Amino acid sequence: MTLHDQYDPDNIFAKMLRGEVPCVKVLDDDVALAFMDIFPQAEGHTLVVPKDVEARNLLEMPAEKLGPYMERVQKVAVAVEKALKPDGLVVTQFNGAPAGQTVYHLHFHIIPRNEGESLRRHAGGDPADTETLKGLADRIAAYI
Numbered sequence: 120m121t122l123h124d125q126y127d128p129d130n131i132f133a134k135m136l137r138g139e140v141p142c143v144k145v146l147d148d149d150v151a152l153a154f155m156d157i158f159p160q161a162e163g164h165t166l167v168v169p170k171d172v173e174a175r176n177l178l179e180m181p182a183e184k185l186g187p188y189m190e191r192v193q194k195v196a197v198a199v200e201k202a203l204k205p206d207g208l209v210v211t212q213f214n215g216a217p218a219g220q221t222v223y224h225l226h227f228h229i230i231p232r233n234e235g236e237s238l239r240r241h242a243g244g245d246p247a248d249t250e251t252l253k254g255l256a257d258r259i260a261a262y263i
């Protein structure tokens with residue numbers, strides 16, 4: 120899949136937004152849905168997905184929706200930091216497969232980083248245990 124293509128309304132994040140696929144939620148309001156990454160690159164890896172847009176990536180996001188969406192990204196990043204107290208935090212997003220994107224609905228990754236810990240594989244490996252993710256989501260959501 121290239122950087123420029125049609126939005127696929129059946130991508131997995133669109134299905135989550137419609138409630139057709141489960142996810143472990145951290146925040147759910149009129150602007151965004153945030154949930155735990157099922158293949159966390161580090162403990163607490165959270166994704167923030169905008170609602171009511173067909174934007175495959177940041178380039179396609181309507182400018183007027185960007186501000187409210189980024190407020191949610193920041194809100195979740197602050198909550199992850201308060202809940203898990205990592206040494207650092209990566210906030211990132213990928214545009215197009217060559218850049219590392221695997222799901223084509225805009226999303227930001229919030230990934231806690233700790234000194235001496237390397238990142239696990241991106242978008243692969245064994246899925247995390249759902250109960251473990253729920254525990255982390257509850258801790259993060261307590262600060263939202």
Ligand code: AMP
Nearest residue numbers: 155156157158213219220221222242243
């Ligand atoms: P990207 O590669 O930037 O498009 O990121 C997509 C992210 O979605 C990856 O970090 C995946 O681990 C994550 N992911 C894929 N399927 C699911 C799922 N069902 N629930 C939660 N996260 C998912």
